[in-house]
Amino acid sequence: MTRPALLRDSLRLRLLAGTLVWILASIAVAGWGLDGLFRRHVEQQFDAELKTHLDQLTANLVFDERGQPSLSAPLSDPRLSRPLSGLYWQIDRLNRGDAPVLRGLLRSRSLWDTVLEVPHDALGDGAIHRHRIGGPQAARLGVVERMLYPSGRPDLPLRLIVAADEALMDAPAQRFGGMLWLALGILGAGLAVTAVVQVAVGLAPLSHLHKALSAVRNGEAQQLTGDFPAEIGPLVDEFNTVIAQNAEVVARARTQSGNLAHALKTPLSVMSNAAALEQGEFARLVGEQVETARRQVEYHLKRARVAAAVNVPGARTGVALALDQLAKVMRRVHAERDLDLQVFPVAGSLCFRGEEQDLHEMLGNLLDNACKWAKHRIEVRAVEEQEQVVITVADDGNGLPAARRDAMLQRGVRADEQVAGSGLGLAIVDDLARMYGGEVMLADSPLGGLQVELRLPACPTGAS
Structure with a gap:
């Protein structure tokens, strides 16, 4: 300079x-x-x-x-x-x-x-x-x-x-x-x-x-606090007003998302129940489309909620605790497969600068996909690199050809139609990561299957 x-x-x-x-x-x-x-x-x-x-x-x-x-x-x-x-x-x-x-x-x-x-x-x-x-x-x-x-x-x-x-x-x-x-x-x-x-x-x-x-950005405070000179006081008040208004916008968006979800669930449930009482190709087609519509509604509602919340200051989530909780859930959900889900030690200070439920959504999808495709072993690591949280989930499954990896991040695309799923898992993870300024990358796993690397913004150094 x-x-x-x-x-x-x-x-x-x-x-x-x-x-x-x-x-x-x-x-x-x-x-x-x-x-x-x-x-x-x-x-x-x-x-x-x-x-x-x-x-x-x-x-x-x-x-x-x-x-x-x-x-x-x-x-x-x-x-x-x-x-x-x-x-x-x-x-x-x-x-x-x-x-x-x-x-x-x-x-x-x-x-x-x-x-x-x-x-x-x-x-x-x-x-x-x-x-x-x-x-x-x-x-x-x-x-x-x-x-x-x-x-x-x-x-x-x-x-x-x-x-x-x-x-x-x-x-x-x-x-x-x-x-x-x-x-x-x-x-x-x-x-x-x-x-x-x-x-x-x-x-x-x-x-x-x-x-x-x-402190506000790291989630240690919800607004600016302290004794400031008269020349800076109005700036602090205006900034706190902006924070409060943003919080109100997020709360309103979440409320509207919930209201919309409830408003759509009732007619979808009625249509699904009606289709279940009927026999024939038409009833089966209606039931499938209703289920697809329900998944699409949930996907877009989640995306709208995250878009409203991603710029709210103060959000922060510990990575170690989230991985530990999700690993326990996945071991129970896929208990019949006798999988070896190994989560390597994660630094207690490692922190994602974002909403807890969004981190759970992304990690849950990644771990669930790995558990579905793994033959026996899954390895999960989380470290901090260049102010980013880097989480890798590797499995020993059949892997995925390089030519199909970009397509797997698109909505509705599934690796195998014989395996249960909606094709939204990796798309949701990719969308959420991009909204936070992160990214998802697919690569060959050292275990022989697929490795998914999730990069998200980390809390600033020194944030507790």
């Missing part, structure tokens, strides 16, 4: 897949958004810190009587005094042109012997501009600069520069990102477990419903 088909056929997987995809997408978007927000916050803090140092550098800048710049006090951040610390300041002097005259006129101790190469921009007095340049030890520096035009020497403007290693900004952002994705991963795992539990709990009533349906 392909994955799309698996998702389509499983409600549980569809719910879990949808929930997990939504959780994954939500966490991914949340992580991307939070990480971006934090990085922007760190960048703003980074720029604000550079701006603060630039303002402090501007405030501490003084000029002597010759117009030479100097700092009235060192800047407060100790990193500016530690070589190659990642935080630097520098003052350049420009001439009237755009090319710098002197880079690093003043600079922080942290620059050591390095001079920052900042591109020159034409800025107004006090204007601030930002750059990204390479710095000491191949570091990437974020830079803010400000142009300052001294009042005494406006022709020699100064450029004040503060720079910091962007690693000071990237490191906390990376640490935060790692912690963020770890936390979101744990959150996602927790939400996934919650989704699995939620789906399991939410669909648990469906499992309960499945068990209740199995």
